[in-house]
Amino acid sequence: MGLFDFLKPKVEPRQSIQIIPANRLECDSSKTAIVAALFKTPKEQRDAVWDKTFYENVAHASFACATPQVLTGPDGFPYFILNTPEENKPFESFCISNMKDDFLLANGWGVVFNPTAYNSADWVFTYGDIVGLHLNNKFIDETDPSDIENIEFTKTVGALKKEEKVMIAQPSVDYLPFATRHALKLFLQSKGIKKPKLMLLNCYTESKVTRKLAFNIHPEDYPITSQLDYLMQQVGWFLPRQYIIIPLPKKSPLASGFYDM
Template sequence: MGLFNFRKKGVEKEGYQGDLGKTAALAALFEVAGTTRDATWEKKFLADAAEASFACGDPQIIQGPDGFPYFQLQIPVPNQPFQCYVVQHMVSDFILDRGIGVVINAQKGQPDWVFTYGDLVNFAIKGEFYTASPAVQLPQQEVIQQQEEVLVGQPSEEFLPMPTRGIIRQFLEQQGIRDPKIALMSRQYGEEVLQELVTNLTPEKVGRQLSEALQTPMRWFLPRHYSMVAMDENGSFNDHFEPL
């Protein structure tokens, strides 16, 4: 997949002020062995991760084993000055625009935590890294019934921010896809209403191998609770698709 072409090799931001108390709490959490980190540990981590003060690694941005770029954050060395980085400020300042994730303490070999770009998009939208998925069991192959009421439109800024649309478009163009299109579909599943991001990246358009290969990386860019389907852009949704 490769790294995106950033204008700068690194990212520098002056003036961040984080919560050193939360940094200390995270440092204590990271002393807990990985095999014993349970739901309570995770809840405590997520409560402090956004506002804690971090130092950055060298280099600032690395390529993860999944092929995507990650900004390195580390717990600061005690009693040593450091340039402060705070996740909640980083998200709005440059992460949304640059399409990068965040890895914490990658220098350990086994990072203490990894946020995908989609996790950070979710934070930008909802103020939380993860949102519970609707209690809906989706079929492997979806079929819209003739009498089914389906609402179709375009994703709002609150669902898919414009910088994120641009980052996904850039990624798809790197795969040789020049005219990606999207829509947003709302469907009733029992008592639940589910919004699904619809793309035109069908096997018929981009080839079965590429269509299947894009499923996992596409989800890296999106909040984890989002549902995504591919449909024929020349079908019944023709009037609703718009360029990504």
């Protein structure tokens, strides 16, 4: 998720947080040079080759942190700041491949590269992007458009189809890590859902199986559709981009299958 107008609204940085630096074994300064050069490419000139090179190198590239280390973005979510290190100047090295397990997943943070006072950033990874890296050992930038319905913003929200047969399960830690469940639980509680619940729906058709996540977010509680859409988009910030999330009506026969978070 690359947001180039990331800081359009005025953003107040958080107070500096003391963090134990990540193990440096997987940080690679040669990849830093590659990513820094990629950032200089104008947005309109970035193609599939650019994307491939970026995703192959960014997770292990060494970057410098800022002071303060975390800011709250215009979307209301926290982001750890990584800056391209200055030439011939020593810096404390951070790379996402280590950061994800050291503190990003546990704290519910995304990552922003080189945010500026001029309402821009070179790149943004949501918390869900970090979860995807944790689960797949690589960033995933692919979503099958036939599986989703795009609504306002960028997150994919799906629907149950009449021809689908559905089996309900609780998502495994290999699909939704405990740290991610906890971050989502706290977020949903902050939105007034006192006892957050979830379920994984395995949806079967003749040709394939599609997995969809549902939370106890019900359309009946949001008479203004845009409010429901916005909340679903916010939930999507915590999830890998290829995940599909759906709202379930309270009277749905599937609604009895929720698990406590």
